[in-house]
Amino acid sequence: MLAPMEDVSDPPFRAVCKDNGAHLMYTEFISSEGLIRDAIKSKKKLDIFDYEKPVGIQIFGGDEESLSLAAKIVDATNPDLLDINFGCPVKKVACRGAGAGVLKDVPLMVRLTDAVVKSTSLPVTVKTRLGWDENTKNIEEVAERLQDVGVKALTIHGRTRTQMYKGEADWSLIAKVKNNPRTSIPIFGNGDIDSPQKALEYKNRYGVDGLMIGRAAIGYPWIFREIKHFLKTGELLEPPTIDERLDACRKHLYGSVKWKGEKLGILEMRCHYASYLKGLSHVKEFRTRLVSTDSPAEIEDIFSSLLEHYTNGIITQVQTAEIAA
Numbered sequence: 001m002l003a004p005m006e007d008v009s010d011p012p013f014r015a016v017c018k019d020n021g022a023h024l025m026y027t028e029f030i031s032s033e034g035l036i037r038d039a040i041k042s043k044k045k046l047d048i049f050d051y052e053k054p055v056g057i058q059i060f061g062g063d064e065e066s067l068s069l070a071a072k073i074v075d076a077t078n079p080d081l082l083d084i085n086f087g088c089p090v091k092k093v094a095c096r097g098a099g100a101g102v103l104k105d106v107p108l109m110v111r112l113t114d115a116v117v118k119s120t121s122l123p124v125t126v127k128t129r130l131g132w133d134e135n136t137k138n139i140e141e142v143a144e145r146l147q148d149v150g151v152k153a154l155t156i157h158g159r160t161r162t163q164m165y166k167g168e169a170d171w172s173l174i175a176k177v178k179n180n181p182r183t184s185i186p187i188f189g190n191g192d193i194d195s196p197q198k199a200l201e202y203k204n205r206y207g208v209d210g211l212m213i214g215r216a217a218i219g220y221p222w223i224f225r226e227i228k229h230f231l232k233t234g235e236l237l238e239p240p241t242i243d244e245r246l247d248a249c250r251k252h253l254y255g256s257v258k259w260k261g262e263k264l265g266i267l268e269m270r271c272h273y274a275s276y277l278k279g280l281s282h283v284k285e286f287r288t289r290l291v292s293t294d295s296p297a298e299i300e301d302i303f304s305s306l307l308e309h310y311t312n313g314i315i316t317q318v319q320t321a322e323i324a325a
């Protein structure tokens, strides 16, 4: 599954992930307050397309009424499921009683979830973390109580809120939730999967029902097909060629232009070139040119030069730590 990622998991990016084997995909998180205020930015994030199904829309909020109204709005857009974010660690969300902030108050989490479940006919899933901090890892209780109010699947990111994205994700508690005899819903594991080998190892070792992948897919949507192939055959696929890299990058770019308009589409694509080109030696000059132009024709010229320069160059998969850096 493709993880929900703000400013990343938008329709243009989801399209290239779908092409390369992502199964279930999630939108970026959407503010429930924004949706009910009819904020353009929030509404735009509801855009989903038939070719990308199954797709889940993720919302966040800390207020029952807002989440409930937002759930009704989501319902009308007809995704395959509605996900509630109880995992966002950033201050402006978690310290205002939403996202991972809700992990501090399990009864509130239960009430919020119950309100959403009762407001939609869609399957409701939740994505959360192990707990607020090292001393309050309450995911086992959280999982049981969310299941009891009708959540249909749970994704657990193996970190606490205070860890943010630092350190190594701890999947042992995820496995504990999965192995709890009271757990009957699917449990999806998340955190640090960045290679087919690790995907297989974690799937077997922790027994989860699905793997969710975030950072490793940024600029490397082939991670999905590589993992699927490895799980099925035990063999590693060849990494993408430079042509495949540029084709995906181009599709992402034109998708962005179509969805966001030329100016914004080109501007926001600038933060993705580095990841698509990561691993190529001496690529800095091309990258600098790509992020300095707003002309589609010039971007195409740079793509042509890249193709000429690196033909037959195979780029190996970049590890998550490198991407995060």
Ligand SMILES: Cc1cc2nc3c(=O)[nH]c(=O)nc-3n(C[C@H](O)[C@H](O)[C@H](O)COP(=O)(O)O)c2cc1C
Pocket: 003, 004, 005, 006, 007, 008, 027, 028, 029, 058, 085, 087, 088, 127, 157, 190, 191, 192, 193, 212, 213, 214, 215, 216, 320
């Ligand atoms: C740029 C970025 C944006 C993110 N936005 C969201 C989000 O909107 N909703 C959410 O539930 N998690 C969000 N996350 C967390 C990811 O979904 C995921 O839990 C985390 O990156 C760990 O998985 P990974 O190691 O595979 O990247 C975000 C992560 C990143 C790096």
